[in-house]
Amino acid sequence: MALTISPCRKVCTWDRTGETYDGLALFACAGCGTEWVRSEPWTPREWDGGVPAAVRAERAAGAADNADS
Numbered sequence: 781m782a783l784t785i786s787p788c789r790k791v792c793t794w795d796r797t798g799e800t801y802d803g804l805a806l807f808a809c810a811g812c813g814t815e816w817v818r819s820e821p822w823t824p825r826e827w828d829g830g831v832p833a834a835v836r837a838e839r840a841a842g843a844a845d846n847a848d849s
């Protein structure tokens with residue numbers, strides 16, 4: 781199983797799916813179907829170029845995990 785990644789467009793909005801991928805919270809774009817977890821090297825963007833709040837929170841959680849190890 782691999783993540784689905786498509787070019788994000790004007791209709792793109794990101795949120796948690798409530799599912800997990802590889803043990804991490806799975807996010808998905810409602811506009812193009814792209815999927816993301818925080819272990820990915822890139823960061824999802826909304827159609828307006830902003831980073832979704834839920835994604836920022838997930839990145840912060842990942843940074844906390846790294847600090848513990």
Ligand SMILES: [Zn+2]
Nearest residue numbers: 788792809812
């Ligand atoms: Zn998208």
